[in-house]
Amino acid sequence: MSAATHVLVLNSGSSSVKYQLIDMADGSRPAAGMVERIGEPPFPDHTTALNAVADELAAAGLGFDSPRLAAIGHRVVHGGTRFTAPTVITDEVLETIRGLVPLAPLHNPANITGIEITRKLRPDLPQVAVFDTAFHSTLPEYAARYAIDWETAERYSIRRYGFHGTSHQYVSRRTAELLRKSPESVNVIVLHLGNGASASAVAGGVCVDTSMGLTPLEGLVMGTRSGDLDPAIPAHLHRVGGLSVDEIDDLLNRRSGMLGLCGDNDMREVTRRVAAGDTRAALAFDVYTHRLRKYVGGYAAVLGRVDAVVFTAGVGENSAEVRAAATAGLEGFGIELDPALNAVRSAEPRIVSTADSRVAVAVVPTDEELEIARQTFAVIPRGGE
Template sequence: MRVLVINAGSSSVKLRVVEPDGAVGHRADLDAPRGRPAAGELEATAIRLAHEAGGVDAVGHRVVHGGPDFTGPTRVDPDVLARIDRLTVLAPLHQPPALAGLRAVAEAMPDVPSVACFDTAFHTTMPAAASTYAVPSRWRAEYGLRRYGFHGLAHDWGSARAAELVGRPRESVRVVVAHLGSGASACAVVDGRSVDTTMGFTPTAGLVMATRCGDLDPSAVTWLTLHAGVPAAEVDHALDHESGLLALAGDADMRRVLGAAEAGEPDAAAALEVWVHRTRAQLAAMAAAAGGVDVLVFSGGVGENAPALRRRVVAGLGFLGLALDPDADTAAVGGREGDVSAPGAAARTVVVHAREDLVIARQVEEVMVAATRST
């Protein structure tokens, strides 16, 4: 089955045509400030790629938040689209671009079926101990307040690919995946199943990100609104759009923050200290949730391309049996994958090129094959 994959993020839209053998024959990356490409650009690009590929059988869309209802990939119809729309408040950076992509493709290619593939679905295997918040039961029952987790498509791929790289069956390995980019999260995967992750009810929780704060004392929010007089809408916007590296270093781009720190800029250096400290601590927490770690995975734009940061993070995790080979680590950039562990390290560290497109294509095929069998 040939699948057009659309991955709409908060600053770009990636389109890939995945062939039946998993090869990517045609691709395009669109600039999309605040998740929106230029008017008509997505529709025209989708049509062009499908034509160049000789047609596509289905379109797969990455959707960040599936809420409590969407626990697996789902064929898109007007009702599904409306239900995804209602979840926008829980993922304000990513849900609108995904919805725009779903609607644009439905209009441009009405005869091609679309399937929504949800980042939250991978984490439905988390035990109640990991997904439950200690808040009033009415909040949990009426409002669905729980930890959902995100980046599931990336964590699914990263954990599976890591097992391949170290030559172990996925069903018998404990993996901690650090998916580090503008958005960032870590996940504990045991025997191929998510057992814990750092993001929560929304993608704001967990690690320090480009513009998101990560973990924050919830009473800080109520104090700001009730006692400092900061409007709730202002707090809500700031936690997603004006926090993280941007707030600490004055720049949301990790590459520029690294350069500024190397040039002796004190705010950038301090921002990296915070970032590394939080990343180490939460990776260690994921290892604890997994009952130990056999393989640590770095993926995502930062995870794949910042060897200096990988070394700083792992330098504080030696108690987990992790250690890096500096030469192998330095070489693993620009999409190059591999085992970057130091010789003799008790646990392995690998760099994995994130391939959500292949996970989405696989899920789309599963949905379409199941639909064919049921008719």
């Protein structure tokens, strides 16, 4: 009988289910796919969607009953302070995740639904929750605390949690490999730039600061999210503009960022417009990259010594213009981009700084699914043997 080396990675969202089947023996992907528009025909609910995933896998001889399936790894957005590592799911663990729903009301319920359904489909199989927040649980208390009333913060669990943790963890480790050093010996600033965007400062493989906070709204300018702003702005919008709490939430999360600044949240379209002389697109681009430079400089101060600044995710991996603008003027920090290397398009991890740059500038494609699979396989019985 073949060894059980397959891990099914599931990302159960509010209206979609993404999946990848990864063979931990060789890193291959025997199957992958996505079910979209859950809530509409022909997928009225997550049960129907996940049954469709099971049917697709079974048709390829890789179903939920396959003897090669070792475990299912679930992406769970928020682990609060309770979950700081990948965790084998039990009834008690599931109830604790359910208790964290107020911290991630748009994400954790869908994650929980995916867990509940797959546990019914294969109740004997180890299932593991891998949390977006876990990698950032190592933040020093002074980096995690907000300067608000202590009792209020404790009562409502208000602190910096951070997100995109599996990406930051994977990319920081792969960057160390690219530099041919151990993760414990390098300090890295990771810029995860997609429609959602976040930065982290990683010292010797340990996250010591990150840009997202209680929610994924804080930090960098994003596709539709504002990122950092004066915390009095929501109160001003309510008092002066008459906006409700829900309207303000919608404004800052769905109608701000690049979309709010110039009407486009696709960086490819923004840079095309900049090249064509569009002044609003140019301003939006400058706001975006100015914020990036501020975080790079700030995290350089936090780390003290920086070995690499690394770009990842859709924008970070593919936009030479963003990388150039985000590192422009940082020569005093030892950061010197090589324009020719930066212009090369590649799916491989690579250095794009000059040979004389004291700090490496790298592009490292992220692989959150592989990171979830690795963490899952590491904690299940007999995993990794």
